[in-house]
Amino acid sequence: MNGGPSGFNNAPVTRAFIIASALFTVFFGIQGRSSKLGLSYLDIFGNLQHWKLIVSVFAFSSTPELMFGLYLLYYFRVFERQIGSNKYSVFILFSVIVSLLFEILALALLKDPAVNLVTSGPYGLIFASFVPFFFDIPVSTWFRVVGVRFSDKSFIYLAGLQLLLSSWKRSILPGLCGILAGSLYRLNVFYIRKAKFPEIVTSLLSRISWPTMGRSPSAAPRNIVGNMPSYAGRQAERNYPSSMPSATEPSEDSISTLVSMGFDRSSARQALVQARNDVNVATNILLEAQSH
Structure with missing residues (x-):
């Protein structure tokens, strides 16, 4: 199962986010600081290292998490094609902010100053995307493996489960916060699903993101009747x-x-x-x- 046509055609915001995530992860990985990017109680309420709030949204803490995370982000570009880049930008911002607020609330309630409870990376966006994936993406094929029935969506769920359990409680917490954020978006809290950014915002993201192989997002759509030979x-x-x-x-x-x-x-x-x-x-x- 794939997320539609190959590449980032009609998905410039997804492309920009993936590039940012990869660059942040590589940069802090080279510096040997990836494992220290996770949020803790002391970071927020003690040492006031608020810079981590921004960095932790993009940078993964390990290579396996980066691989599974980017794969899922790339697949979920189907939602940008479905609702448009403008509304998808709102979905990203809402998912990131709301999931981060839930994480901070959890850290305040748990009050564990000794352990990093929240791993870094765009877990909020990824797991918020599983909500529309569950409800809106239909199953196209079913198959059996050793007598067990699977659908073409099973591979995405398995990749998500691997990412959710990658750092145990450190990754489970932000994953659950992301699912809560995605649920609130689907419930249209504050009529968020009708919100839009000024067109200049998504246009800027489209321009600053690097070009991809093949057709650009502005390329003409695939030929159908009227455009075909x-x-x-x-x-x-x-x-x-x-x-x-x-x-x-x-x-x-x-x-x-x-x-x-x-x-x-x-x-x-x-x-x-x-x-x-x-x-x-x-x-x-x-x-x-x-x-x-």
């Missing part, structure tokens, strides 16, 4: 119904279903228009366009 277009016109009136828009649920399957949002919408909002026919249109 003439032969493919004529063939699709013969096999599928003509587009519906322009005044009728495809349902948001149908678009989200196709986006969750890995298709570009714009392409999904166009295919649904061509298929009269029939998800199965639209899927065939998109797959046929890919084959050409």
